[in-house]
Amino acid sequence: MINNLKNIHDQLIIADKSFSSRLFTGTGKFNDQQTMLAALKASRSELVTMALKRVDMQNKDDDILAPLIKNGMNLLPNTSGARNAKEAIYAAQLAREALQTNWLKLEIHPDPKYLLPDPIETLKAAEVLANDGFVILPYVHADPVLCKHLESAGCAAVMPLGAPIGSNKGLKTLDFLEIIIEQANIPVIVDAGIGSPSHAALAMEMGADAVLVNTAMAVAGDPVAMSEAFAKAVQAGRQAYLAGLAGQVNHAVASSPLTAFLEAG
Amino acid sequence: MINNLKNIHDQLIIADKSFSSRLFTGTGKFNDQQTMLAALKASRSELVTMALKRVDMQNKDDDILAPLIKNGMNLLPNTSGARNAKEAIYAAQLAREALQTNWLKLEIHPDPKYLLPDPIETLKAAEVLANDGFVILPYVHADPVLCKHLESAGCAAVMPLGAPIGSNKGLKTLDFLEIIIEQANIPVIVDAGIGSPSHAALAMEMGADAVLVNTAMAVAGDPVAMSEAFAKAVQAGRQAYLAGLAGQVNHAVASSPLTAFLEAG
Amino acid sequence: MINNLKNIHDQLIIADKSFSSRLFTGTGKFNDQQTMLAALKASRSELVTMALKRVDMQNKDDDILAPLIKNGMNLLPNTSGARNAKEAIYAAQLAREALQTNWLKLEIHPDPKYLLPDPIETLKAAEVLANDGFVILPYVHADPVLCKHLESAGCAAVMPLGAPIGSNKGLKTLDFLEIIIEQANIPVIVDAGIGSPSHAALAMEMGADAVLVNTAMAVAGDPVAMSEAFAKAVQAGRQAYLAGLAGQVNHAVASSPLTAFLEAG
Amino acid sequence: MINNLKNIHDQLIIADKSFSSRLFTGTGKFNDQQTMLAALKASRSELVTMALKRVDMQNKDDDILAPLIKNGMNLLPNTSGARNAKEAIYAAQLAREALQTNWLKLEIHPDPKYLLPDPIETLKAAEVLANDGFVILPYVHADPVLCKHLESAGCAAVMPLGAPIGSNKGLKTLDFLEIIIEQANIPVIVDAGIGSPSHAALAMEMGADAVLVNTAMAVAGDPVAMSEAFAKAVQAGRQAYLAGLAGQVNHAVASSPLTAFLEAG
């Protein structure tokens, strides 16, 4: 009972928005737009990130916004492709114009091989954009001290990585995510590296406020079913966190009483 | 579509029974019977294990069977407490009489500290009990060769451990569970050590046919909510397995196109 | 001082033999015999395992024994290739005749893909061979209960695996090796899976009495240097075990006093 | 042969200094100065870090420098206690005066609980101090992008952490240390978290140029023996790296030929 009530009201609040689903998603790498939409619907996600690109006048991409908005999803434009603060700020302003939202996934990765975020440029951009009224969710390395700086800079949440984007390696930064979660006064959203529902569940069990998953859904054999699976796993992990997990012990603890049978005979 | 159809028919068959839920549970360690029943209901489990004990004539335990049967759960008596084949066989025969079922969770653990199963005595007992018409689910170490022996002996499934009973340590035997799953021609049920929904999801993602969870539910802060969480996690893991997980890669793979903004300006 | 004294006398005793080196080796997979000999010398190993084979009358293998014996190494014939107790016993008796030693690495692996040991057949063979006067070192899965059975059967030591032979995966069975080491009254030699000196050091730090390494030396870019490296790592791990490692803590512990400088100014 | 030659010349060069030993150490946490000196000697370390403190006029600490210098160790003053760039710069200048060396272990950790380094303030201080002629070895989180910034700022090496200082947890940042090592053009010294010789060996096997160990030596049961053990492990790991480790495989690879005995009979 109590628990069900608890879950009914277990909303995630970021800035001015409230979310029932703690699974955030992306629009990248799907084979086609129809699959993408079906998968995002199946995920029940309420926040979806997308990129911005100069239009290629020869062959234009089809419009992805309309259907997303129609499905009541909130848009989270990102600055992917930006290699420094200056580019990211420019991208952010364009994104705000294009999508008419001040929400922003701030990502700055100078290195094309591992796409790891730049702590220095990210903080620099965050400080500028926060003053410019953006709701900033920065994608960062799992660096607890950096996360506190970003919190002070006025970010609405932090998005530390579990492993390099698209690697599906899971929570390689677990020991540091725990510290970030312990210290943060803003929501912590684990982003990048989550390759399977069990990874997502683990992040939620640790007390993460949400996870962002894209690649693992998009490249699955059946993206729609996989997105459903992620939705369930995120709920499971969150519910387990709220229900209070027991710790690990180093010896065995019988779950059956040990009764000797022959003597008993 | 296909996937939904697939899931509709995704029944687990063991011997003569068919299961919609791949989460098996136990009755141990709950604070009280009411909590136990509420939790088992929440878990949607269809197979529940219990022990057998000599009745203490002074103070008798209350009857747990009636409510379980009333809830349509199948009973899986276990031989916990048996320290060798002889004791296990005796316990099995008593259990069959008491519960009027030939299903049996065969467990033989001579060592009271870690409660690890005895491969020699377990196989010996399995051979005898199989000839005596039992449907045997043996609890064993994650030993692929032993599992093949038990399969040949006529066991209906194998229940390799993830970690010592009640340790909540998760899938410490992962590398060997993978081999067991690859080689088995009977269902593989991961038992013991599963301490959180993410552990259960991982086992299912690997292709386990089911998991058995007891301690982690019973000792949770809120056992009912935790059981629900496990139910969702097992579904998530199974669905992910069927949907086809992508592998891990060692570099990053962009989920957004990388477009340089300033040049773009 | 004390420590140096301790190390001087830190001999490993198995049956009638005493070893200064806790690194056991094998003769397999080297490119040529000269490299093998140089590597084994560099390893300072005092116990070397080898196989037995029917002679191919067309093209005979060159004699590997003479040089090993010349280098004062003790021979540990193994029963590799045996798929059950009967074959292993036959192989053991042939080996005793061929190498004139009653020492034996008992290995029985029916499965050619993972070469995992058979617990049932291994115990059966051990019981027979112990009565026949063999000094038995059985290669087994990291199964603590099985190891106790083998101890009772009269084995001189147990050789639990870290990971499948030749996989170089390290101590995947760590949690169970710890239990085996805690419970054993005979030496515990970690065999199979040790792929790098750090793996060997870890096994020794845990309290293993010795390790057996072959593949990682034989297939290294420079087998001689690699064997030297393993020798150092085994010494390092053993010395650390004797010197008493401190445990892990979950927070940081300053190794410098924290003095605030500006106030200090 | 080649290998021995290789090792003879395997010197680590940082700025103007060349090191035969790749084990750097610290002076903290030892029970007494005599033990510290004996341990540092046993470690064969050639670079030792120490802190700076305002003198307490009531009870002064004894002079630790003289004996270190007498033992021909190079001094690496650190800025521990500094919580921002300004404090660190001040501490660095004092250290240079006090120890008459421009070498500096730059560490800035605002958070007293986990002592994790501050990426922003560390880079800021590094830029200033590099222009002031310091040879800077910054202690940083295992953040590959930050390490490249520090390299560009003129640091002589980078010292990414394996785990929080004094936690003895080992290489929790392994996946990112690999990237740092792959991308760095300056030496990479793994610092903090190394709790046992096997951890140190692993770091060296991965291609780290050196490791810094303090706590694990100082708090060991026998610090002198433990320091010796670390020295051997670092050599082992380095030698293994140079000798070329083989990769991991997922199946077993027989190290003995598989010959069937009975047919053979």
Added chain:
Amino acid sequence: MNVFVNERKTEIPQGCTIEALLNLLESPLKGSAIAVNQSIVSRSQWSEYKLNDGDQISLFQAIAGG
């Protein structure tokens, strides 16, 4: 006459059956198993099986346990 139920001396009437004993003990039949002098007596025989003086009766019951 007397029998011993899980080591406890219990007086029962002559010709008492197992079923009668269980009723006497107010013990549920469901979920119970019985061994008399070490050997298990199948439920189907409980109504006929007559106990003898001095019989060692073991009474087992299903209980909570993982």
Added chain:
Amino acid sequence: MNVFVNERKTEIPQGCTIEALLNLLESPLKGSAIAVNQSIVSRSQWSEYKLNDGDQISLFQAIAGG
């Protein structure tokens, strides 16, 4: 007169506004952003903002991306 839309020479009528240009290009207004000679022009000004000969126009659009 001519402007350059993402480097591509495009002929437009005198006094053409950004909004007019987008219609000309059959480009959706929704999800688009415009910069003229590097500086972003807010959507609210598109209907008035008149383009000049030789203007460098950057046209951006939202696309799929994680």
Added chain:
Amino acid sequence: MNVFVNERKTEIPQGCTIEALLNLLESPLKGSAIAVNQSIVSRSQWSEYKLNDGDQISLFQAIAGG
């Protein structure tokens, strides 16, 4: 007369011993083991043990192997 050494037909003189056979085959005694018709013949008997026509001889030798 003929014997079979590891399946290979080999002509040997009457009354040939195992030791003589090994010399004949230029096979080292050290590191070798012999079974005649499945049963192992201990090294100590090699000098006396006379082979019979048609004997199946298995010759084993130590080889490299982990």
Added chain:
Amino acid sequence: MNVFVNERKTEIPQGCTIEALLNLLESPLKGSAIAVNQSIVSRSQWSEYKLNDGDQISLFQAIAGG
């Protein structure tokens, strides 16, 4: 006259140099660093640098620390 060494009032003779002060305090020169009123005074100047009444002197020393 009086100066303050790490907050502690200390009487010193007129025209006392840093070097003299350290001798006075029986403090080793090696491994020490000095700041007078926040600014660091390099070792080379210690023998000339004359202290003034009321100077705030900070004396630092190398100590054990990882």
